[in-house]
Amino acid sequence: MSSVLSLNTKSNDVDKELELSVKSVGADVSMTNKISDNLTLMAKVEYLNLQPYRAVFPSRYHWNKDYNMAGSELAATYKIKNGYIKSYNRFDYTTFDYQRDDIAISNNMVNTVLYEGNIYSNQTINLNLDKVKFFSGIAYNFNKRNIAGIFSENDKSKVDNNMLHIKSQLSFTPVKNLSSTFGTEFINVHYFIDYVDATNTKNRLDRSIDNNIIAFFSENSYKFKKGFTLNAGIRQDYYSYTKDIKISPRIRGEYKSPNGIKYSLYYGQYYQSPRNGDLVFDFKSNLKSERAEQYGVNIYYEKNNRTIFIDAFKKKYSDLTKFVYAPNSRQPINFNNDGYGYAEGVDIFFYDKKTFNNFDYRISYTFLNSKRDYQNYPSLATPPFYSKHNFTVNTQFWLDAVNSMVGLSYLFSSGEPYTNPNSKDGFQNSRIKPYNSVNLNLTYLFSNKFYIHGSVSNIFNFKNIAGYNYGDLDSNGMRQEQMILPVSDRFYFLGVFYTIGGSRSTKDKVKDL
Numbered sequence: 001m002s003s004v005l006s007l008n009t010k011s012n013d014v015d016k017e018l019e020l021s022v023k024s025v026g027a028d029v030s031m032t033n034k035i036s037d038n039l040t041l042m043a044k045v046e047y048l049n050l051q052p053y054r055a056v057f058p059s060r061y062h063w064n065k066d067y068n069m070a071g072s073e074l075a076a077t078y079k080i081k082n083g084y085i086k087s088y089n090r091f092d093y094t095t096f097d098y099q100r101d102d103i104a105i106s107n108n109m110v111n112t113v114l115y116e117g118n119i120y121s122n123q124t125i126n127l128n129l130d131k132v133k134f135f136s137g138i139a140y141n142f143n144k145r146n147i148a149g150i151f152s153e154n155d156k157s158k159v160d161n162n163m164l165h166i167k168s169q170l171s172f173t174p175v176k177n178l179s180s181t182f183g184t185e186f187i188n189v190h191y192f193i194d195y196v197d198a199t200n201t202k203n204r205l206d207r208s209i210d211n212n213i214i215a216f217f218s219e220n221s222y223k224f225k226k227g228f229t230l231n232a233g234i235r236q237d238y239y240s241y242t243k244d245i246k247i248s249p250r251i252r253g254e255y256k257s258p259n260g261i262k263y264s265l266y267y268g269q270y271y272q273s274p275r276n277g278d279l280v281f282d283f284k285s286n287l288k289s290e291r292a293e294q295y296g297v298n299i300y301y302e303k304n305n306r307t308i309f310i311d312a313f314k315k316k317y318s319d320l321t322k323f324v325y326a327p328n329s330r331q332p333i334n335f336n337n338d339g340y341g342y343a344e345g346v347d348i349f350f351y352d353k354k355t356f357n358n359f360d361y362r363i364s365y366t367f368l369n370s371k372r373d374y375q376n377y378p379s380l381a382t383p384p385f386y387s388k389h390n391f392t393v394n395t396q397f398w399l400d401a402v403n404s405m406v407g408l409s410y411l412f413s414s415g416e417p418y419t420n421p422n423s424k425d426g427f428q429n430s431r432i433k434p435y436n437s438v439n440l441n442l443t444y445l446f447s448n449k450f451y452i453h454g455s456v457s458n459i460f461n462f463k464n465i466a467g468y469n470y471g472d473l474d475s476n477g478m479r480q481e482q483m484i485l486p487v488s489d490r491f492y493f494l495g496v497f498y499t500i501g502g503s504r505s506t507k508d509k510v511k512d513l
Contacts, residue, residue, distance in 0.1 A: 017502030083127035103471035112149035305353035320374035341372030381428035
């Protein structure tokens with residue numbers, strides 16, 4: 001329920017390395033150079049263009065201008081006395097223009113156009129001052145989107161979404177076996193939207209909001225004898241837009257057995273601001289922060305290249321945003337925080353790199369039962385983005401004889417809920433058929449610096465469905481139904497990668513693919 005803006009950047013100890021790649025969907029080049037004993041720089045430029053790919057593998061949509069993305073990155077690590085400073089910066093620009101059939105639109109055809117620019121900057125400092133560790137970071141993200149053809153063939157939207165995140169904390173050990181962290185955090189969000197629908201003048205919005213979040217937090221961990229650890233924390237947040245103060249306690253107890261198995265019990269409260277898209281329509285400022293309460297138990301074991309993790313959890317949602325739509329309009333009105341819901345389930349993860357030589361596999365399964373009464377829902381129901389069962393298997397097999405790695409994966413997701421107006425099942429009580437995909441990849445190393453990587457998704461060509469659109473009533477009094485299908489049932493990828501310099505082996509890089 002909570003949103004986190006990462007203030008971490010990756011370390012890179014490479015002296016000098018140049019990486020080149022040419023792919024079926026684009027190309028990129030990156031360079032890392034250790035300028036001095038203290039300073040390391042990394043720069044990268046990339047370009048993606050799916051038009052040549054679509055010429056060979058057509059999609060279901062007609063593309064006036066296929067997906068294009070140009071991006072660049074610049075990162076630096078500077079070692080200082082007792083610590084280091086890191087900087088990461090990225091810019092990218094994305095465009096596409098395509099036509100899609102939509103039976104819910106009067107003329108059955110929508111032309112969707114996107115122009116999107118994104119700037120992200122992240123600066124951090126870490127200091128180890130004898131018995132005290134200090135961390136401070138500042139991150140900024142600017143996103144600007146111009147979109148046409150969202151809900152109708154004649155609507156347009158301009159959105160600016162800016163976020164500034166500043167965080168500082170001190171960590172120290174006041175007494176034996178006790179670790180403490182105290183910190184503060186500031187988040188500023190600026191959101192602007194200009195939306196207009198030429199077919200319905202009531203669907204017009206031109207508004208911006210600014211929301212500041214000021215937080216203070218404390219985290220403490222005490223190690224008892226015989227493998228017991230108690231972690232407790234508390235956080236206080238002030239939300240300027242909703243003008244409320246929230247206090248969030250969190251606690252976690254852990255026991256590590258002599259055989260290395262770690263058992264944990266946890267409980268926590270979490271708050272977040274309503275969505276920006278809701279706040280801009282809440283002209284009367286009725287909305288307050290939304291709340292989640294989570295508790296659960298998990299088991300973790302890692303030894304000899306094997307990992308097992310099992311987590312059973314339950315979440316209770318309260319103060320969720322509720323609204324209704326104005327007559328003959330897409331504008332939400334009558335906002336309140338009367339929404340509620342729950343989520344309960346189990347996460348299971350198993351990783352094994354030991355049992356078979358040159359072969360490793362990962363298995364994960366999630367069971368999730370969740371319902372909410374929020375937004376414009378008439379009653380408690382499962383949201384469309386939740387599926388009850390999710391199962392994945394990923395395998396990698398290294399073939400020494402041919403200097404290659406083969407990967408095979410399987411993804412399964414049970415059908416997501418939706419509302420079928422032609423059925424008596426009710427709101428969100430119909431189910432899309434389950435999602436299935438078997439994916440294959442192969443990597444061949446020509447040398448320690450040169451390799452080729454190819455992959456094919458959905459090799460058995462499962463006909464997966466994303467959802468349904470519904471149109472006008474037909475002669476039998478039933479609404480016309482249209483399946484929402486993916487751009488294509490299968491995706492092919494081929495890339496050639498070459499490295500000059502560097503100390504990390506290509507075999508290790510390939511295993512990260």
